[in-house]
Each structure stands twice: as C-alpha cells, then as structure tokens.
Amino acid sequence: MNHPSHLLPLLVAGPLLGAALLVACGSRLPRAAAEPVGCAVSAATAALAIHLALQSSPPLVEWVGDWVPRDGVSVGIVLVGDGPALGMAALASLLTLAALAYSWRYFDEPPRRHTGSYPALMLLFQGGMCGFAIAGDLFNAFVFFELMSVVAYALTGHRVEEARAVQGALTFGVVNSLGAYALLMGIVLLYARTGELAMTQIGRRLDAYGPPDALVLAAFVLVLTGFLVKAAAVPFHFWLPDAHAVAPTPVCMLLSGVMVELGVYGVWRVYGDVFAGPGGIPAADLHRALLVLGVLTSVVGAVMCWYQRHIKRLLAYSTVAHTGLFLIGVGVLTPAADGGVALYILGHAGVKAALFACTGIVLDRYGSVDEHALHGRGRELRGVAVLFLVGALGLAGLPPFGTALGKALTEEAAGPALTVLFVLVSTVTAGAVLRVAARVFFGLGPRPEEHAAYETTGAGERPETRRRLKRVPDTMSAVPALLLAASLAVGVAPGFAAAVEHSVSEAGSAGAFTSAHWTLAGVLLGLTSTLLAVALAALAVTRREGLPGGAWAGPLRRLQSGHIGDYVAWLLAGAALLGALTLPGVING
C-alpha cells in the first residue's frame, strides 16, 4: 500500500482531472449529469483532504516524481501535508462542494453546448486552491496562485452581459496580476541568492549567507505584496469589493470564505519557512508591518462596511475587516495566536459563506440587493431571515460559534489594546449585517430617506437564476444552514479546537504546545461584541436621516473610485510602505 504522503498530489490532480473530463464531455452531457459529477469530485477531494489531515501528525512531506533529496539537495518539488496545509485544502474543498450544491440548476444560461463549463471552472478553482495550500516550493506556490487567480477572474466576470461584471473582473484581474508579478520578482531575487526554490531550503541558505541585506528585504516586500493583494489588505484591497459586488453569489462564497484567507495563509507559511531565520527578516519587523497593515485593514474595512447599502459590498468589506484581524493575529507570532487565527478562519468561512448564500436567495427573488429598497420585503422569507440573523450573530462572535472561540484565543494572545480593536471591528461589521437583517427581513424602523449623493445602491441587479424565484429551492436554504452548523461545530465539537491548535503549533517552528479551550473572559468578550452589535444596529435602524458620521467617512468612501489607475497607484504605495515598515531591522541587522 502507498504511503499516505504519495496521495497528496491527488488533492490537486483529482479536481483538475474532473474538470478536464467535464469539458471533454461538455457537449454531450446534460446539465443534470454535469453538476452531480462536479459535486462528487469536489466531495471526494474533500474526503481525501480530511483523511490525510487526520494522519498529518507528524506532518507529511512528499517529493513529487520521487525526487527525494540526496545529500540534502533535490531538483524536485516538495509538497507539505501538515495540519494547516491540509486544513486549508479541506476548507477550500468543502466550500467548493457547498457552492456547487448551492448553485444546483442555479445559473441562467450555461454557454450553449458547454453545460459542464461552470462546474469545471469551480473544480479548477478548487484544484488551484488545494495546490496553493500544500505547496512547499515557492515557485510551485506561484503557479497555483496564478491558477486560482485565472479561474477567479473568469468566474467573477461570468455574467458578461452586464458592463459592471466585466469592469469588476477586469479590476480584479489587473490588480491581482500585478500582485502575482511582484511575487514572481521576489522569487527571482531569492533564487538568484540561494539557487533554491523549496521554501525551507531557501530559508536555510539565507541563514547560511549571513544577516539580511537589501536583497532579502526587497524579496520579502515583493513576496508579501503578492500575498497581501490576494488577502485584500489595505491598501491592496480595492479589487475585493468591486469583484464581490458583481461575482455570482456561489463564487463570492469561495472568494470571501477561503481564497482571501489563503493570502493570509501564504504570509504565515512563507514567513515561517523562508524569512524566520537569522538570515531573514527579524520578528520585530514582521510584527510591526503586519500590525500596522492589519489595524489599517480592519478599521478601513469596518468603517466601509458600515456605510454600504449594497448587501454584497457590505459583506465584502466585512471580509476585508476580518482579514485585518487575521493579519494582526499572524503578526503576534506565537503558536497560540496562530491556532486562534486558524479557528477564526474556519468559523468565519462558514458564517460568511452562509451570509452570502442568504443574500443570493434575496437577489434571485427580488432582483435587488439594496438594503433600502428591500425594506420589509423579506418578511415572507422566514427561514432565510433566521439563517441571516444567526449568521450575523456568528459574525459578531456569539459563543459558542467557532468565530467566537478563534477570536477569543487570538485576543488573549494579542493583548488588551488589540482586544479592544477586535471587539470593535466585530461589533461594527456584525452591527451592519444585523441592521440589514432588521430592515430587510423584519421591516423594522422607518424606511431610510434617499440621498441625491451618488452611491452603489444594489438596486436593479439581475437575478442569477433563470427567472425570479417564486419559492426557495431546498438546496439553496440547506447549504447556509449546514454552513452555520459547521461554524458552530468548530466552536463546540469536543477536541476539535485542541486538535487544530496542536497541528498549527506542530507545523510552526515554535513547537510549543498550547491547549485551546473556552475561557470565561473569551465568552464575556464574545457576548459583549454581540450585544454591542445589536445595540448599534438598533440605533441605526431607528434613525431616519442616514447613518451617523456619514460626512466624516466620505473621503474614505471616495477612495473606492472604481478607477483601476487609482488601485494600481495604491498597490505601489502599499509595497513601498511595507518596505519602509520592515527597513529598520535590516539596517540594524
């Protein structure tokens, strides 16, 4: 029998083969056959990822093509099957399965004679994400980074009839491609210095070379720029709301639930394996850089989230805000914080994907995602209302959701000052979602007044289904329910949190084991942010004239101009900022 590590490449090859076969049979396959095949392949991959994750202590390592190192050197590509890698692969696979099940007979107009193309694209996306998650080789990570990007552009622009979709996908494509070029340039610099591409090997050679210099700093800045663009950290984040506003809802579930988080994961992986040694970037500098960018990201994301009325944009900004919190957690650089972030990511994925799924139902029934225009119209969707409400509470970090546990552990590791930020950010983002729930599904408060000011309202969107839904299909409501249940299970399943913590610290270099469990302080903090969010939403709903502080947030909102040139300028400025933040340690080192 094969050693389990030989099965690692199948996490990538399986979905890719499924996609290729779906395309090959695309013209003959009826839609009713193509979609179950897609679901079956993604489910099998998810099962494999979980199966391998259960055997990942000690971590699995696989040299593709059997190029096992001789005398410590190899010409091949290494795959890493540790807890975090397989966890992310499993998360990506499960969310792909959820998105495929949700979009069962969902899309209007599959291209003629190409019924298999949508599930095939989703499988390619899954393969790309799994490949990125298990990559132990920096160039290989770049290849799969590109694969998931290319597929994501196509999926985002799926509704080409609408100019907005083309614009959003184009913005996404340009900004993320620039990020990819930055990543590639960083890899080139590292390869020039070390002659290696496997991450741990690069790290070892850097340490042997001596203290960090300008080349190491530049490589670090470029590689991180690539991952932070994917993670939508401020000021690289502008593509994300524009893409989420136009992407089909099941695609948003994947973008927000796991793809963005893979950017954070990339930062964690590449710092730990490449730059953590004495030849890399000192820990204090990484801490400073991630703290500054993380705080900026979470504050900007939360403020922008609060002032949206386009529900998908609102949820997109909440993802930006939470990514900021994840980055802060990674920047703390302790195993306890890493474990907390891992749980937070898992819990957040379920909650956020469920919220998008509910929004999709609203869109397909009313042809609008405008909080104001939908006022009170969602009253008839009782089940969806409950799901949306539960999702909002999960986002706030109501115990015992996985989000609450992950947040509490990260807060504990990050210290009291940052804890305040964590509570505020989850309060504001969840408050905004609760406000939407109160207005749309319960018709609470007066109908908000219209302003003349230009803003993206979310009215006049086209439903993604063939015709407006008269009743909600069972798959479309079962998927968010299951996702919420999964997010809850992350928090309550006995032993799950401890297993995640253990595998994360085993994968990190620290090796110190911590035990993850609920603490009284954590529960109280979770309850606090939930209550504050409810209060904030209540305050907003009872006011007729706009939202408080609207004038103050105006300049910030105008930065999201939709102009690709602006976004590119911000990307360059962000990379320079990252360099400035990391510079001191290299000068002193």
Next chain:
Amino acid sequence: MSRRVRLWLLALGGAGLAALLFAACLELPGFGGDRHPYGERAVRESLARRTANAVSSVNFDQRAFDTMGEMTILFAAVLGTVVLLRQTRDEHRAQPAPAHVAPPVRRYALITLPVALLVGLYVVAHGQLSPGGGFQGGVVAATALHLLYLGADYRALERVRPVGLYEVGDALGTSAYLVLGIAGVLAGTAFLANTLLPYGTFNTLSSGGTVPLLNAAVGMEVACAAVVLLARFLDQAVEIEENAVGTEESGE
C-alpha cells in the same frame, strides 16, 4: 482621486519601490559567473535519465508538477474565454462575407501551411532532444492552421477547424498529462514519477522515459487550446454581432 493626486501617489510608491529594487540588484550575484547550483544538479539528473534536452528534463520530469499547473492555467484561461466570449442573449450570428485574397498571398499561405504544421509536430516530437517541446510546437501547429484564414477565408478555416473537436482535444490533452501523473501513484511510486518506462538510448527519439509522452500531451493541449482561443476571438470579431435594440434573438 484626481489625476494629479493619483500621479503623485504613483510617483511616490514607484520611487520607493524602485529604490528598494535598485539596492537589491546591487546585491545580486555577478553576471556570467560560474556558480549555478541548480543548473549543475539539473543537468546531472537529466543526463542520468538520458534526456538530451536538460530544459525538457526540468519541465517534464524534475519539475513536471509545475508544468502540470502551467498547462492547467492555459486550460483554465481557454475555458474562461469560452465562457466569457459566449454568444449572449442580446447577440446573434451573422454569416461573414467571403473576402478577396490577393493570389500571391493565397499561394504563399497554402504552400507554407503544411510546412508549418510539420515543423510544429517535429518540435513537439523532439522536445526531449532539442530546444522546443509541447508548448512551443503546439503553438506553431495551431498557428499553421490559421494560415488558411489569411490564404482563403473564414469559412475555409471553419471547415478544417471544428471548434468542438478541438475543445475535446484540449481537455483530453490535459487529462492525458494528469493520468500519466496518477499512473505513478497507482504503480506504487510517486505522482509523476518517471520510473514507469525505460529511459531508452541517449539522444534518440525514444529516450527520457515519460518525458516524450508528457511532451505530446502538452503539445496536444496547447495546439488545441490556441485554436479554441483564436476561434473565440475571431467569432467575436467576425461573426457575433449585437442585436439592434428591440429585435429578438436570431441566428442559431
């Protein structure tokens, strides 16, 4: 942002990044040095597996997993193009009118076509021996077919180019590569392990183990992908037109 602010921001960020890159480039190893840690290892392994073209050995053996990803990127890009450039509800197809082609152009194109096609296939088949391989040869072969568009007209091209068939070829080429990879796992070694076939005689067509097979799979994938990609763009340029306001869908 106003144009002015944008340019300032761009200049500021660009200057910072440029300074960083400049400083980094001063630390690069000197140009043309004799230290090539990876190159030496790769050539050694390539010769050990009797693959004369070391680049192909890197692409299709030592780092064949990267090539799988790259091939899939092309596959995904083509599939994305097929989806995005589809004929939407507000568009219809119009039959393009035959265009006049100057006789010298026609003669030249028709003479070059078979030669170019043969060169493409040759480059694919000799990937393990000489510069080239599936990616390069595939593009040459696909371009050769399009000489028909220059030499005759769009309808002649459409006759030799049933796009549906090429889409299947694209997918089958990709599948073949993946199946060759999985064969390694089934055989009890590793994914994409080049241990299933004899390495053959150095510098002959049958050398390098699975390298020629992977090369052929990629060649097929790339040739078909390039044909489909060009077909989709040509369709948009030549055949698909936007409906006038108020007319219903016509055409197929």
